[in-house]
Amino acid sequence: MKKKSDYIIGIDEAGRGPLAGSVYVGVVALPKNYKSVFKKTNAPTKLADSKKLSEKQREEWFAWMKKNKILHAYAIATAKQIDAINIARACDYAAQKAYNKLKVESRKLKVRIIADGGLTVSVPKNVIFQHYPKADELVPAVSLASIVAKVSRDRYMEHMHKKYPHYAFNEHKGYGTKKHYHALHKHGPSPIHRLTFLSSLHTIHKRK
Secondary structure, X not given: OOOOOOEEXXXXXXXXXXXXXXXXXEEEEEEOOHHHHHHHOOOOOOOOOHHXXXXXXXXXHHHHHHHOOOEEEEEEEOHHHHHHHOHHHHHHHXXXXXXXXXXXXXXXXXXXXXXXXXXXXXXXXXXXXXXXXOHHHHOHHHXXXXXXXXXXXXXXXXXXXXXXXXXXXXXHOXXXXXXXXXXXXXXXXXXXXXXXXXOOOXXXXXXX
């Protein structure tokens, strides 16, 4: 993989399963000599899928990417978009937007794109695209993409907590915890809740 490509672009999402909030998709482009880049720049230790890292570790990797100008971007699909086109299509929509933000493809560069799970993007004919389960555990660029998505989404949910404090988004980030369901029954859904994810809650009908 490293010998055949000048850049490996990783793509991964965060927030596919929550009841509220946008889904975020991160993309990261690593050069083929990324191991030497890691060593020269004193990269944080223990790179892994964002779900297997602590918040502090994720923030350290995110700061490292910014400091060392590692090409990265993210894009979102909102709760309303998710309700309109379903979560799978919304993830692909955000993935395409995020991918389009990176400018590493050219006739002189060989690029390979690897996405986690079933994420799909449209790419030029000269670009190799693959997607498979657990890519976020096996491919460093995808692991970093998962960190970009997770850190960016967590920050967004912290902001949403300040706007809609009844739901404790800062604690569960929109996932379906008991505390979250209790708040939904008491206050109804907020403007950022995914109504199609709440169809089983018959007492909840409209956003406030």
